[in-house]
Amino acid sequence: MFSMRLQGGAPIYEQLExxxxxxxxxxxxxxNEKLPAVREIAKQLSINPNTVQKTYANLEARGLIxxxxxxxxxxxxxxxxxxxxxxxxxxxFSEAVKTALKQGLTSKELHEAIDKISNGKEE
Amino acid sequence: MFSMRLQGGAPIYEQLExxxxxxxxxxxxxxNEKLPAVREIAKQLSINPNTVQKTYANLEARGLIxxxxxxxxxxxxxxxxxxxxxxxxxxxFSEAVKTALKQGLTSKELHEAIDKISNGKEE
DNA sequence: ACAACTGTACTAATTCATATGATACAGTTA
DNA sequence: TAACTGTATCATATGAATTAGTACAGTTGT
Numbered sequence: 001m002f003s004m005r006l007q008g009g010a011p012i013y014e015q016l017e018x019x020x021x022x023x024x025x026x027x028x029x030x031x032n033e034k035l036p037a038v039r040e041i042a043k044q045l046s047i048n049p050n051t052v053q054k055t056y057a058n059l060e061a062r063g064l065i066x067x068x069x070x071x072x073x074x075x076x077x078x079x080x081x082x083x084x085x086x087x088x089x090x091x092x093f094s095e096a097v098k099t100a101l102k103q104g105l106t107s108k109e110l111h112e113a114i115d116k117i118s119n120g121k122e123e
Numbered sequence: 124m125f126s127m128r129l130q131g132g133a134p135i136y137e138q139l140e141x142x143x144x145x146x147x148x149x150x151x152x153x154x155n156e157k158l159p160a161v162r163e164i165a166k167q168l169s170i171n172p173n174t175v176q177k178t179y180a181n182l183e184a185r186g187l188i189x190x191x192x193x194x195x196x197x198x199x200x201x202x203x204x205x206x207x208x209x210x211x212x213x214x215x216f217s218e219a220v221k222t223a224l225k226q227g228l229t230s231k232e233l234h235e236a237i238d239k240i241s242n243g244k245e246e
Numbered sequence: 247a248c249a250a251c252t253g254t255a256c257t258a259a260t261t262c263a264t265a266t267g268a269t270a271c272a273g274t275t276a
Numbered sequence: 277t278a279a280c281t282g283t284a285t286c287a288t289a290t291g292a293a294t295t296a297g298t299a300c301a302g303t304t305g306t
Contacts, residue, residue: 011293025227037252048295053254069253070302082227089226093233096219097240103212104148104205107241110216111234117220118230134264160281171266176283192282193273 004045012047013054020055024064024075025085035065035073062088125164135170136177143178147187147198148208158188158196185211 004019023029038056042049056073059065063081067073100110127142129135146152161179165172179196182188186204190196223233 013293022225025225038254039252050296051294054293056253067253068303071252071304073253085226086228089223089228090232090236093219093223093228094236094240096216097237100212100216101241102145102148103208105209105212105216107237109213110237113213113217114220114230114233114237117217118224136264161283162281173267174265177265179282190282191274193275194281195274196282 013051013058016041016045016052016055017058020059021064021085029075031075031078033075035075037072125159125167127168129168129170136174136181139164139168139175139178140181143182144187144208152198154198154201156198158198160195 004015010018020029020035029035035056036044038049038052041047041052045052056065056067060067060073063084064076065073066076097110101107125139125142125146127138129138133141143152143158152158158179159167161175162172164170164175168175179188179190183190183196186207187199188196189199220233224230
């Protein structure tokens with residue numbers, strides 16, 4: 001389910017959080033779908049259950065999932081998080097734009113980079 | 124010269140590196156201009172000389188400055204680093220675009236964000 | 247009722263990056 | 277010669293991230 005290779009750099013709980021966020025936002029996981037148990041993911045990725053627990057806590061704080069003790073964790077209702085996540089993403093992106101401009105890139109170049117990527121020329 | 128307030132979050136040596144990078148790329152510091160001594164900056168910012176030394180080492184590795192032991196550190200020749208820094212910046216920005224797209228933002232929204240920022244509507 | 251599962255909580259130990267502090271060396275500059 | 281330069285090395289301290297072990301209360305299925 002959560003096939004991913006843990007890379008160095010970012011903390012594990014953040015990488016996992018990012019991965020699950022993508023699964024939810026892309027629609028691969030749908031509303032009220034049950035997520036794997038904390039201990040299940042920990043086993044699969046060979047990491048500590050507490051690390052997964054931290055990821056789940058963050059996802060719940062962001063409104064992406066909801067957890068019921070002794071039952072499980074589930075994907076939240078789409079309307080509850082969609083707007084918030086969009087604002088999060090836009091804020092992060094705006095910071096990236098400011099940094100890029102400070103470092104000498106032109107807005108024209110940034111526009112071109114977006115088109116190049118969104119047209120599947122990269123990644 | 125390097126007026127700046129150290130904030131929490133990013134490491135000190137990175138904040139200083141970012142600040143000096145901006146000074147050089149914006150043209151506020153010109154080719155072959157001498158940078159303050161390691162101990163000088165450390166005193167002004169009330170930080171440890173070793174922290175400043177780390178910043179200088181990074182800047183030299185990126186080709187933005189060159190250091191001569193017992194003489195000082197100087198802004199490098201513009202042609203030597205300009206292309207490299209542009210590539211660095213573009214790579215970082217591209218990652219931000221990919222992340223934003225993954226999180227559901229459209230390329231149209233990203234274009235609009237750039238225009239909004241570069242037109243001075245923000246920051 | 248029982249076993250197996252669930253999220254959650256807590257504490258301790260560990261690793262790692264960051265930052266400090268002190269000292270030293272060799273070369274330059276005035 | 278004295279004061280400065282970049283650079284190097286060692287020790288220390290701190291905090292974040294992670295690991296590890298254990299525990300609790302509630303659920304689920306048999």
